[in-house]
Amino acid sequence: MPDSGIGASVTRKEDKRFLTGRGRYTDDLNRPGQAIAYFLRSPVAHAVIKSIDTSAAEAAPGVVAVFTGKDMETDGVGSLPCGWVVKDKHGEPHKAPPHFPLVRDKVRYVGDHVAMVIAETLAQAKDAAELIEVDYDEQPPVIDAAGAMQGALLHDEAPSNLCYDWELGDEAAVDDALSKAAHVVKLDIVNNRLIPNAIEPRAAIAEFSPAHDSYELFSTSQNPHLLKLILCAFVLGIPETKLRVIAPDVGGGFGSKIYCYAEETACLWASKRLNGRPIKWTAERSESFLADAHGRDHLSSITLGVDADNKFTALKVLTTANLGAYLSNFATCIPTYLYATLLAGQYITPVIYCNVKAVFTSTAPVDAYRGAGRPEATYVVERIVEVAARQLGVDPAELRRKNFIQPDQFPYQTPVALTYDVGDYEPALDQALKMIDYSGFPQRRAESEARGKLRGIGFSAYIEACGIAPSAVVGALGAGVGLWESAQVRMKATGSVMVMTGSHAHGQGHETTFSQVVSDYLGIPYEHVEIVHGDTGQVPMAMGTYGSRSLAVGGSAIIKACDKIIEKGRKIAAHMLEADVGDVEFKDGNYTVSGTDRSKSIGEVAFAAYVPHDYPEGVEPGLDETAFYDPLNFTYPAGVHIAEVEIDPDTGVTTIVDWVAVDDFGKVINPMIVEGQVHGGIAQGVGQALLENCAYDENGQLMTGSYMDYTMPRADNLPSFKVDMTESPCTHNPLGVKGCGEAGAIAAPAALMNAITDALGQEIDMPASTEKVWRVCQSRRMAAE
Amino acid sequence: MPSVTMKVNGKEVTAEVEPRTLLVEFLRQNLALTGTHVGCDTSQCGACVVLVDGNSVKSCTMLAMQADGDEVTTIEGLANGDLHPVQAAFKEHHGLQCGFCTPGMVMSAVDLLSKNAKPSESEIRHWLEGNFCRCTGYHNIVKAIQSAAERMSA
Structure with missing residues (x-):
């Protein structure tokens, strides 16, 4: 290590x-x-x-x-x-x-x-x-997305308060496949509105x-x-x-x-x-x-077709998305290109259709919040798969396994526009099952029942598209900007390095992670790397931080700039060593003439670049390079989270007794930081599923306008998490990284709601508040009596 | 305007303040001790926790006048030069990300350990009810406090 x-x-x-x-x-x-x-x-x-x-x-x-x-x-x-x-x-x-x-x-x-x-x-x-x-x-105010199109007109420019009626996929093919399916599974869900709440x-x-x-x-x-x-x-x-x-x-930002x-x-x-x-x-x-821009707020009707062999045949999703009163900067792409394109999940589903009606309401604008479209997609896919397993009477882990895209099928073209470059889903599932002791669950459930408690277990096998994004692709889909990133690597005459990066950090620890990368690539001490970000007066034009893109896109730009430094340095070193450029190798911070022990350190080369008294002809002084990196594809982090809960039917209190997360983020630079990102993401996902809910009354007054009413996850709402990783490196960026910032928030809501509904034996929508859970328990008890 | 005198991080300060000045405003604006943060307006988030006469207090919920004659310790005054064991443990266990809740979280943890040298995980989680962190999911904060407790009682 x-x-x-x-x-x-x-x-x-x-x-x-x-x-x-x-x-x-x-x-x-x-x-x-x-x-x-x-x-x-x-x-x-x-x-x-x-x-x-x-x-x-x-x-x-x-x-x-x-x-x-x-x-x-x-x-x-x-x-x-x-x-x-x-x-x-x-x-x-x-x-x-x-x-x-x-x-x-x-x-x-x-x-x-x-x-x-x-x-x-x-x-x-x-x-x-x-x-x-x-x-x-x-x-008259317009509050609920469901009735927005019949409500009072908010903008003259938008009849029926409709921003767009959008679709992806072949509806006729999906309807045909559903009509022939052995089993048809249906579910209506609410993806509750959240308020980001960076502290x-x-x-x-x-x-x-x-x-x-x-x-x-x-x-x-x-x-x-x-x-x-x-x-x-x-x-x-x-x-x-x-x-x-x-x-x-x-x-903190989380999109807001x-x-x-x-x-x-x-x-x-x-x-x-x-x-x-x-x-x-x-x-x-x-x-x-x-x-602040709010997040989520979708209503969806889902239909999944399954054949006699328990393989998925078609998925149809009809969604109404609430955009709020005005369009925030990226409001339109969240419930479309960052949502419907992820509806294949980790599975082979031959045909998928999604319709999204995005409406204006008299509520705060809605835009990206940690995960941005991908939590909503994961919630659709992972809830319907779990419900399918229950209806078919099959083990939810095995139903997932049966439908996973197989390792030899990558690159895999989904029916919803994306091409997954790489993935290997079964190892994460196997590891997660082991970590939560899945085979011991029936006994644990029986023990809970003996104590008058309800126990449930729930899965979420998520996928996300990160490393946002290839400029040509997003441009064709309507983006007004390119989604590349920039970096400038400036070797100082005395051998230390300044890195100007467009990736802004607001908790992610870029100063550490990027220093590790640069230290490794240029072979200079970690302490000698200084990361500069967040200042348009110092950093070249950049695109910033969102969509788990900093390392996959910003880090790749840094690598490109380092490569330019190394190549220019090779010419200078060759001159200093009186060797052909082609004979000079760079490794661990030293330029060496192949097959000899003659070498110059990159620090000596940098000094020569700034004091070019004896210098190669045609090479500019200085060692300061800028690079722009435009990704070739999205990256596709994926993994399996399993939540285990125990519910007290007398109080409606849900206790998360165990949580395992096995994620594939490709190569990992700093495991400590990556695990921290996973923890924080899970906490926000648990917040959505259990506690948080933005609510307006019928007059459009925000009822959850303070921490007295909007329930933030606190330390005693959460367990310690068991986190592990698998690794299938990204195939199209130099570090092989995929991004980790949003995974927890994407995976967690479905895992927790699958566990809670497993325990209750009944569907409920998020958040599974104490009151809501208690009411279900009471009605079950009364029905039983 | 009335005058207020208190000892902040070991140094006596006297100032004239409007009576409605909150302790956190006094610390941030009069004394430029901006390590104490404001994250809410309902005394919930705990980003503003400082020690007043050794007890953790939400400095957004106390008037500067109420601290007259008291000893106040802020995050800036917790250690001289080196890190306090709680600060060191937060660094070692990655108990912070964006850093905004951190000063309040650390001050709250210092108070906990002064009252309960060996808290259990559930005691730590219960104590931290009044401190929000949106980044870490609390996992590593709890680990850091457990580790600091071990180090401080060793």
């Missing part, structure tokens, strides 16, 4: 500053002369604004300015764009109503941005906001410099470059050279910090309006609940 290179569980470089209170998060920063922004938010779900009177607020103590949508309109500020055009089943682009940072004539959800108050202190800004008089002409609330500090006619923005962003691009090109209309975005330490939001946009614009006064805004948690 290496002590600092690839494969070593190196403790993290990041930790010292975080453990000693020296992290630098956006709200920790202050600018001289800054003023504080506070947003007046809509208290109603759907209303026409008849008038806004800001005069009393403007006259309040400490108030610097009060702005509304009209002010932004006057300055020509644009709409926050949706960056992925999804074409509906008739080939028409999705309906794209405008999404202005401050509303102009209508509010469409509780929390929508009505006005911005800027004052010397937060307390003054909040006090002044209470003095703004808004005359709302209330309209650091969003924040921004914007500063315009009149002297330079340029802007600087500190933001809690997962991808500062993309934020910059959107702000410059689509919203504010300023040259990209005139805005620097810095995302310093960021306290991918997007360009109203608040940082308004702060940036207002700083210029106020002649360069820095404007700071930090969300209160209540605002995070109201106005």
